[in-house]
Amino acid sequence: MWWNPLMTHPPPSPGSVFFNAAAVARYTEGPPRVVPGFADMHRMTALLLAERVPENGRVLVVGAGGGLELLAFARAQPGWSFDGVDPSAEMIQLAGKTLKEHASRTRLHHGFIDDAPEGPFDAATCLLTMHFVEVEERRSMLAEIHRRLRPGSPLVVMHMSFPQDEAGRSTWLARYAAYAVSSGVDGQDARRAVSAIDSQLNILSPEQDEAILRDAEFSNVSLFYAGLTFRGWVAYA
Template sequence: MTPLSDPPAVSSYAERTARIVPGLRDLHRMTGVLLAERAPANARILVLGAGGGLELKAFAEMQPGWHFEGVDPSAEMLELARKTLGPEAAHVRLHEGYIDSAPKGPFDGATCLLTLHFLPPAERLKTLQEIHLRLKPGAPLVVAQHSFPSEDTVRDRWLARNAAFAAASGVPVAQAKGSIAAIKERLPVLSPQQDVDLLREAGFTDIDLFYNAFTFKGWIAHRP
């Protein structure tokens, strides 16, 4: 995973992501609702891939008593998170790095949104295992990422639909179509079954799909 540091890409992150991820703000709210099923009023939550601060801000506004540890490899994206959070930054500590840079916890819940699809399977499994180690028994993990079948015709059909959504949301058509090849060439995307299998291998149980939007899928899982 290469940290995002290009200034134009960083400055346009929020607007761009909202255009290519269906229901982005609803995804954040749904994640907050799912965490709150088990997290107490004074919960400590780990947010991996926290750069930009969009989900952190949503969670903090939903749960004023929660405290957050946000981790991201990009210093520029963490700075954007600070600006995005505004007054809510008082509830957040940010850490530059990967999962190994995250505090040991234990946490009442964790999230990893729009991040795991950048990691090859072995690194993805290690990341999930390290999150598992940092959670309290019974604590939830919410993940969401690109996830689609590997068969060429099925994969291409869903990528085309995803590109059409981006174009309908205002992304230039050529750029939207170009994303199809970029995702196929650069992202080690797994199938939904492979994603669930990795969560199980990392030690998680009670795995439920809660979000299914073109090429994006989201699951809630729990540490036993």
């Protein structure tokens, strides 16, 4: 789940668009244009999960609204089943439409991690979501994901993560805007998006992100993806 400047005009606060039906209807247009290597990131995630998930494995997807990663995983692994959870009813509804051909092996849950099934799951993902979550809530969220995983199961996370000193933050946000514009986003919309991201998202440095994963008792934390302002890690319960 990722807010993007194509969902509304002008861009509102990043999180609010997920509860706006008109904005949600345009969701799938945005992520491929503002997230470098979006489709490849999904493909890499599926490959990392497949290293340990059995052919009939069960996967938890946190922040599943829209259903784009669920669709990618379902197409890659016809034997897996999925539980997806998201706090936006509108985004869950969109995910249901996206996953129509795979509905028999996908269950969608409206709510937060506490509303997800207990598991145990063979893997979990949380893509383009953590930057919406306050730091302390992020710690408890990761702990709840860990509790639902079988020992040794992989977790893949990916979200905005870049240096947080003043100069570094400014530089990386400018690069986000430049990439969006190069993908066809209007320059004024991109600047408004950066302003909203800067003031409202909970972005940490890569070092802080890795530390929080370890604090939640995940081990062997490894970077697998870096695309300008975004980073992705695989870790194990």
